[in-house]
Amino acid sequence: MPDFQGFENQLLAGTWMTLRLAFATLPLGIALGLMGAAARLSRLKVLRGLGTAYVEVFRGLPELLVVLTIYFGASVVLMGLAKRLFDYDGYIELSPFIAGTLALALTFGAYATEVFRGAFQAIPKGQAEAALALGMSRGQVFRRVTLPQTWRLALPGLGNLFLIMMKDTALVSVIGLEELMRKTQFAVGQTKEPFTFYLSAALIYLTLTVVAMALLHLMERRANRGLLPRRAG
């Protein structure tokens, strides 16, 4: 056990912040991904264009830049808007947590868009046809046949994205959010022992990864219930 020189609580607090960020980002990112996929598969050309632009921009920009731009840009833009529209001159805060979550979710959503799109398209067309042939409406087909299966098909891809995003939370330390990486840097600053603390951070991330992977495995098993061939015997 290395000597953390009193910083163990700080590391724990950082881990907690990392987890909070990851789990705050997840629902937002999934929602963005679903909307993005719906846009990209839409029959309206405008929506398709928007969806494609969203995916290409947020997959192409480094996360670090997205984080910084949102953090510094959003307040300026929001305040400018507020002044122009409502003549409001006060301070509109986009807290680092919200900015960080937003930035991570935008990136996550861009990748998730592609995962969902792939999943939608992977569902055999015949299944929708079978539902249509019974007289179901498009909405019913989506709700009853397509969507429930999308989840199952998208899960592995989403799991990967989640693991990547959990590590990307390290990037929001640049806007002062005290997640694990930032706390580690504080500790390094005080103790001047980079190796001990960076390695500890690495091990904490690995632990989180293992736990996330195990959860994911359980979820996939559940989602595939009834779809795997029966065990012999």
Next chain:
Amino acid sequence: DPLRIGTEGAYPPFNEVNENGELIGFDIDIAKALCAEMAVECTFVKQDWDGIIPGLLAKKYDAIIASMSITEEREKTVDFTERYYTNKLQFIGPKGADLTITAEGMAGKTIGAQRATVSAKWAEENMPGVDIKLYDTQENAYLDLEAGRLDAIIADQLVNYEWLNSEAGADFEFKGEPVFENDLIGIAVREGEDELRENLNAAIKAIVEDGTYAEINQRYFPFSIY
């Protein structure tokens, strides 16, 4: 509303974070004294150094108390109070290393400085042709000096002083005379916020006069830095 004060948290002994996650240091003590003097509630916001002025402009806080030098360039963007301490810039390097602090003498050497500081600016202007490495935090610069990647660091004399006195800095020493004597450290506020600036000025004056300042000074340095 409480007064929100932006600071960095990675600049010992002026501002840093202890193992309980609290901000400590000279800047923080001064800030608390000023708030007490002005009878306002204060909160601190930690912010990376190279985003600290954009953060002020984006109204993420109202004043920067983070050992920021008053420079002409910054004054184009923000307003400063009177100084609350005076600093000098001075090089440090490994004990025994033979360094001549001129552009010619440093040719072929590598010097480190924190990005977006007076030190960085001074080095860029006065050490043409010398390899200057810019760090996100002063701490990382020290780590690289220890590692031997840097031949010298230019930084605030007082910060260097504190580091040289630490265990890590035992093998290093000041090099040459201070290169810049009149580095005045002030509190930055947004342009046009004259009321806040005047209040802060009055408070600085008050704590200097009533001895609070001297007491804080004493905790960190055995000599006056005002």
Next chain:
Amino acid sequence: MDGFGWDIILQSLPKLLEGLWVTAQLVLVSGLFGLLLALPLGIARSSPRPWVRALPFGYIFFFRGTPLLVQLFLIYYGLAQFEAIRQGPLWYLLREPYVCALLTFSLHTAAYIAEILRGALQAVPPGEVEAARAIGMGRWLTLRRVLLPRAAQIGLPAYGNEVILMVKGSALASTITLLDLTGMARTLIAGNYRAVEMFLAAGVLYLIFNWVLQRLFRLAERAMNRHLREPPRLVQQPVPRVPSGLDPPL
């Protein structure tokens, strides 16, 4: 802030392009080294023998499970903590942030590429391998003539993605004093305080660079799939051509 600083962007452009060039070097060189390192890792990783798989598994697990930033700091600041390394023969290389960034990025991307390669190798239909075995090809011959060419083709799109991800990851080089595109933008902001303009300009440059890379990969893919699009031509006289292409992923 007063107005949008188009002029400032224009003034800073040469500096930003300088930064882009550093970014490009980091990505291309580490992409190449990563690929070279990934070959043995990916092949070992898909071995049927558990003890051969174990080492690459650990390697891939570590580099995929921890943030690139941690890896970068471990190698740049962490290794430098050891006297033995500072006195060691490799120090003259490891002291350079450029080398540390290249090393970290190569090790990092190699883990991801190895995983892609494993997936691609396992996606090659087993029948194609059996066909090679059945005419008496040995292990290496099968790998060289059937498995690798097929895996290259199958894995190319995923490899393209990984290179793009590396472009983005390379932004972290700025935290160890390198003036890559992000580092340059941050340094410029320190002088002109125009965070929004600088990040926007840098963002656009990243987008363009990524777009060019994606184009290149698409061209490579098209070249590999040429035989599936071109209408095949009947042989007029027996002048055989060399096999030149690969097949699409299944």
Next chain:
Amino acid sequence: MTGRDANGGAPMLSARDIRKRFGEVEVLKGVSVDAHPGDVITILGASGSGKSTFLRCLNFLETPTGGSVMLHGEPIVTRPDGEGNHQPRDRRQLRRLRARVGFVFQQFNLWPHMTVLGNVAEGPRQVLKTSRAEAEARALALLEKVGLAERANFYPAHLSGGQQQRAAIARTLAMDPELILFDEPTSALDPELVGEVLEVIRGLAREGRTMLIVTHEMGFAREVATRTMFLHEGLVEEDGDPEALFTQPESERLRQFLRRHLS
């Protein structure tokens, strides 16, 4: 046309001059059919002759490029879209048509995330708004009928091909359709499983169900049909009484086709 057409009464489903063009190729060049209550019409034809396309046009899973479909004399209103297809104009009318005309797919197309019971009860619950209890009770009765009651709680992945196809038939029957369209209901099955499915269809024929069946099983096509059509290159080449058609084919093409398939 055939004798059946003369049995009075308007046809249940009547398709006139159905055409379908895919890009350059005209796959259906005007195919008509009238289905009266109790008709069992088998459709023969070489691979690619347009049998599936025709069946799919009847309930607009494929939008025809020409012709009209009528259910009990009520025409399905269509309007041409940009690409020359005749899109149904009234979605509700279309849904009504589809609810009354069942379709059994060659590939079963069961929904893998629902149990067999769920698959069968889904249509009545969602489309006919039957209560869940009632829909499931009826579904169970139907599964009983096709010999799958035991497997009601299985997921499709756990059934054999023949069982899956029988479940798909039960799903269609659950809507109590007036007419059932079968598209090669056995061709995705092992020879050993074909029997079970044909037996179910035979049962339906005995009940007097109205059906259109595309099939490659010649013996079955002949035995079960009240009428048989032979499609060739998008046209009806021959059409009539199955006995006559199988024993004395008039067209050279049908003769060839039968020779190849009966040997």
Next chain:
Amino acid sequence: MTGRDANGGAPMLSARDIRKRFGEVEVLKGVSVDAHPGDVITILGASGSGKSTFLRCLNFLETPTGGSVMLHGEPIVTRPDGEGNHQPRDRRQLRRLRARVGFVFQQFNLWPHMTVLGNVAEGPRQVLKTSRAEAEARALALLEKVGLAERANFYPAHLSGGQQQRAAIARTLAMDPELILFDEPTSALDPELVGEVLEVIRGLAREGRTMLIVTHEMGFAREVATRTMFLHEGLVEEDGDPEALFTQPESERLRQFLRRHLS
């Protein structure tokens, strides 16, 4: 054994008492075969009876759990691995065996990244170290023989099933194997493509090639064979002259099997 065994001379390939167990299930319970030059042995059996497994054990694509394989009287040396399989010990000897015994897969398994010519020339070039020019010349001649010379520069993706299967046969022939093992060479094909492939194999039989052929085409199995084996649940149930076997099957199981397959 059969009359063929008596024709003197050591068998070219001799397999004794081959066993194969997958986990709990013993799929082969001791199957033997001797192939003499010129033999064309067809292997019949129900689905799952172990025909493919047996063929694959002969060139160690599957490692048997018991028994021995000899090529011209030279036994392939094996050693048991942890799981009870008999792994070939000498990789070079194994490669030699495989170079001399050809295998034609049911699923063709052509290499999609090479042209047909490349596929056929690959073995001679890489394994036999023939020069490229020579290998390609021979490959072209073989493609000519199976009627594919025109398509030498096509990639497999552009060939029909029958053409792919013929290319796969040419690839095997290019190694000039002494014995060719065919695993249901026609069952992945349309009825219309079956003919072309059977014609090629008939040609090989006429040339006096030695072959072991697993097939479900009864007529062909009877016509082309010099000897026929019937596998049942991992054992040779009956073995002998094809005429006798087809017309007067001794075992009840073979009778049943033939009834089901000839109807």
